[in-house]
Amino acid sequence: MPDLSGKRIVLGLTGGIACYKSAELLRRLQDEGATVDVVMTEAATGFITPATMQALSGRPVWTDAWDSRMDNRMAHINLTRGADAVLIVPASTDFLAKLAHGLADDLLATLCVARGAVPLLAAPAMNHEMWTHPATQRNAAQLRADGVTLIGPAEGDQACGETGTGRMMEPDQILRALVAFFQPKVLAGRRVLLTAGPTSEPIDPVRVLTNRSSGRMGYALARAAAEAGATVTLVSGPTALPCPDDVTRIGVTRATDMHAAVMAHAPGADLFIAVAAVADWGIANPSDTKLKKKAGGQPPTLRFVQNPDILADVAALSGGPWCVGFAAETDHLHEHAQAKRQRKGIPLIVGNLAQQVMDAEDAELILFDDDGAHPLPPQPKLQAARQLITWIAQRLPD
Structure with missing residues (x-):
């Protein structure tokens, strides 16, 4: 049986060139049996189109908190009800800051605040100077303290031409991390x-x-x-x-x-x-x-x-x-x-x-x-x- 059979994942995309890797991740999630609902920030749509993600997922893509396709216009509530996890890939510097401070100024940020007990995982992706900035490190520490699972980032070549920590983990690594997250922690502390x-x-x-x-x-x-x-x-x-x-x-x-x-x-x-x-x-x-x-x-x-x-x-x-x-x-x-x-x-x-x-x-x-x-x-x-x-x-x- 596929590792994510029966799981419903809300996949959130924020602004960053690593958005193109989210398309591959989406297919891999589906290969492992997951049903995926995609939510994109406005910045994310500048890097990859909602049409691409909709074609890959076979489901509507959500970008607007006021979307009238939901009768009650409460996508920020409805999308996480019954979900097994919210997965933000990529998670930009700005979006990590929003999460750390509970801001809710767009659909994706609002559903993260309104998700209740649904687990939240995020794969940071940014320039290495942005990742090592004290504010970003404070935000990352706060998110971990709040129970958010951060996947990476990795170290390596970046789209800007520089090298360092901040590169998003590869789709197969993110998939393995999500699968591992759902495994019972029967050896915790061992x-x-x-x-x-x-x-x-x-x-x-x-x-x-x-x-x-x-x-x-x-x-x-x-x-x-x-x-x-x-x-x-x-x-x-x-x-x-x-x-x-x-x-x-x-x-x-x-x-x-x-x-x-x-x-x-x-x-x-x-x-x-x-x-x-x-x-x-x-x-x-x-x-x-x-x-x-x-x-x-x-x-x-x-x-x-x-x-x-x-x-x-x-x-x-x-x-x-x-x-x-x-x-x-x-x-x-x-x-x-x-x-x-x-x-x-x-x-x-x-x-x-x-x-x-x-x-x-x-x-x-x-x-x-x-x-x-x-x-x-x-x-x-x-x-x-x-x-x-x-x-x-x-x-x-x-």
């Missing part, structure tokens, strides 16, 4: 440490020993934990995946590097989820130069050394985090997963069949604890991650 991806053990400067892992499940869990309100640290082996929003990523290569990073952060964590496909063995005698083929086709002799057991070492910490492991097996999943859980001394292990999950977008997880096996339905990895996070949150000690 500190979560995760591992993800493979490790890579060097044989020589160009060859490595590794495990097959895309990192998708671990990254999905990091995103789901952040959406659930946790402070998330992700220790990741080499992957091509972007770091999830609001997640601190520590990049590592070898299993020993991952072990060191995890052990440095584990004492401060409430929850540790070991998702990474860590190589059980490293190469004891890696070559400093590229190994060459020998005459007669004899392969090089490699000596293996066992890598540290990251999960077991964290589980053994006195006062350490609540631990969750992963077991990717090729056969006898129930037997191997439960045996691994008991061997590691952890309360929960998540099992799956390797042949089902390698390079797949979906996951079919089975949770193993003292009470037995608890299968989750086959579903996209992000949905599985959210379900797993909820399941864990219900069992975390206080």
Whole structure:
């Protein structure tokens, strides 16, 4: 099911060149199942036309507080009744000031004041000098204190040709922030440490020993934990995946590097989820130069050394985090997963069949604890991650 299925969003546009990105955001909101009502300030119509937004939304666009299309001429009241959120994209310097001081001199500003308990989110977009101005910073602080969620701004090149903080977040970032806003905050105040991806053990400067892992499940869990309100640290082996929003990523290569990073952060964590496909063995005698083929086709002799057991070492910490492991097996999943859980001394292990999950977008997880096996339905990895996070949150000690 799309993340915003059944949600009605009031999308407000204020004056700024970033208005053109609101058209893409509108389509993305609809792709995620949202119904979108667009409200534009007069300044916004100088950058993008109401006709464009109406064609994209398939619904009337509202610009005038006195619009006669509503029988009672109370668009400022009617538009937010039954809405799930008001989202201002872009939010200009002037409009942030209006919001902070409760001004109501146009339709969009008035409906924000009259919205009642409907959540308000805003994505600031302005020149970096305008964003860093003391008045704007006071207004932003007041809005946060009033319960308004500010999405960004980002740092980067701006339409004026200057560079700095004030650039509007990209539509996909704003969409993810809105989706995250609606997720239950079941891990609020918790500190979560995760591992993800493979490790890579060097044989020589160009060859490595590794495990097959895309990192998708671990990254999905990091995103789901952040959406659930946790402070998330992700220790990741080499992957091509972007770091999830609001997640601190520590990049590592070898299993020993991952072990060191995890052990440095584990004492401060409430929850540790070991998702990474860590190589059980490293190469004891890696070559400093590229190994060459020998005459007669004899392969090089490699000596293996066992890598540290990251999960077991964290589980053994006195006062350490609540631990969750992963077991990717090729056969006898129930037997191997439960045996691994008991061997590691952890309360929960998540099992799956390797042949089902390698390079797949979906996951079919089975949770193993003292009470037995608890299968989750086959579903996209992000949905599985959210379900797993909820399941864990219900069992975390206080």
